[in-house]
Amino acid sequence: MEIRGGVAAPSAPPAQRCPQCGTSVPVDERYVAWCAECDWNVDPGAPDPEPGRIAAIRRRLARRYGEQLAAEMERGTDLERRGRGARTVLSLALALAVHAVTAALAVTGVLLIVLGWDTRVQPVVGVVLLTVVVVLRPRPVRLPKDAPLLHRADAPGLFGLIDEVGAAIGTAGVHVVVVDPMANAAVTAYGLRGRRMLVLGLGLWETLSPQERVALLGHELGHFAHGDIRHGAITGGALRTLATWLHALAAAPARGPLDWFVNAVTFAPRWAVYGLLVLLDRLTLQASQRAEYLADASAARAGSTAAAVGLMDRLLIAETIGAELRRESVAAQMKGGRGGREARDRAEHGLWERLAARIGAVPEREYERLRRVAALRGHSVDSTHPPTHLRRRAVSVGAHAARVEYGEARGTAVAAELAPARAELARRVIRDHAR
Structure with missing residues (x-):
């Protein structure tokens, strides 16, 4: 000095x-x-993409479609009015064909069991086919049993905020909020009645500004408003079924004649399933990318353009948020004995505030570096999302004022409703994360 x-x-x-x-x-x-x-x-580090040939194809398609759609949004094209077109019809037809195969296996299995008792072999084959059907059958999403759940009566302030955001973008709210500790958020339908569920990751929520939280809710509810056929029961179920088939038919290490024989027998069906999965990906990824951009536009309308852009930046440091939570856990776990229990108690108290302070201290220069890295690598949330830097660029077009305000009084009420979940998940992060 x-x-x-x-x-x-x-x-x-x-x-x-x-x-x-x-x-x-x-x-x-x-x-x-x-x-x-x-x-x-x-960019001193090496990219760490999702492994596998399918993920690589999805990343390549996501980047291509992402660039096309981002350019259209910058030109002012209305992606909502453009619709989904023939690709959606073909993808639904292919998905129904996949489910028809599962249904045919079920019918064949039942017939072999009922009508094949004279041979004794056919019932065994029937049981095998029904076992395969059980594995491949479409499954409705269920509520998690190991995460805090909030219903409307538990958190009227939070649900009121969600309802207001939904109304601002033209959709309804949700039936339940699942709170988890990670830096994520998602929506889906659960149960046979297709009720709506919002997954709210505290690792992300606690590091956002008030209006960025509104933008996050606008983005997630935007998926309900605009739809995403890859997450639907028919197409999403078919994608999961084909992925299961591909895993089951994967070539085994050839350690002997039996392995060579099995690999030879499964060669044709394995590549047929692979081809169907790639085809269904190609038919649905563009519509999925479109839905993602439209959800980003909903985020801007609900929370403001500036808030939506800020949300995109936070997505770039999601790994940093996860690393901070692991660091907190490891630091507490390394202190043993009675003092260690006291240290863990202290670590749980104020965990989310410390996380928010550390992420809030990340300088703009680091965000700029991560934005450049995202452009170089084509960073995205996963292999099916558009590249994050393209999403940020597209959502910057226009100047939306916030339709929903997240004032101090509302923030205090929502924080009080989330307090029990925050305490439970802080305890889980500190005590279990490092195990």
Whole structure:
């Protein structure tokens, strides 16, 4: 620290010279040192994509369709009015054909059991077929048993906020909110009656500003407003069935003649299933990307354009949020004995506030680096989502004011309703996460 005129002046932040272009590069030991002029060291790590050939194809298609749709949104194309077209019809037909195969196996299995007792072999084959049907049958989503659940009577303030966001974007609210500790959020239908469920990850929710929380709810409810055929019972079920078939027919390591024989017998059906899965992916991914962009537009309408853009930035540091939660858990678990129990108690108290403070302290320079990395890698939430940097660019088009305000009084009420879930999940993160 320098002394100027008897007053201590703050010293300049440490810096180094970029080895490529010579520009002065700020150095912060908490973050990667990189050059904004020439992108030196902007991406020192290696990409860690979802493994597998199917995921690689999905990433490639997601990037292609994502670029096309982002360009259309920037030109002012109304994706809502454009509709889904022939691809949706073909995908539904293919999905129904997949389910028809499952139904045919069930009927064949029952007939073999009922009519084949004279041979004694046919009933055995029938039981095998019915076992396969049990594995492949479409399953309705069920409420989790190990997560805090909030119903309307438990959290009237939160459900009122959700209802208001839904009304602002043209859809209804949800029947239940599932709270989990991770940096995520999702919606789906559960049960035979197709009731609506919102999964609210505290790791994400607690690090967002008030209006970014509104944007998050707008995005998730936007999936109900605009639809996503990949998450529907028919098409989504067919995708899961084909994935199960592909896993069951996967080639085994050839350690002997029997393995060679099994691999040879399953070769044709394995590649047939693979082809059907790739085809169904191609038919549905563009519509899924469209639904994602429309959900982002709903986020902007509900919470404001600035809030939706901020939400996109938070998605870039989702891994950092997870790492912070693991760090908190490991730090508490490393303290053993009676003092360790006290340390864990202290770690649970204020966990979400500490997480929000650390994520809130991430500088804009680090966000800019992550945005450039996202463009280089094609970062996305998963292999079926559009690249995050394209979503951010597309949602920046236009200037939407917030339709739903998240004021201090509402925030206090919602925080009180979430308090029991926050305490339970803080305990789970600290005590169980490192095990």
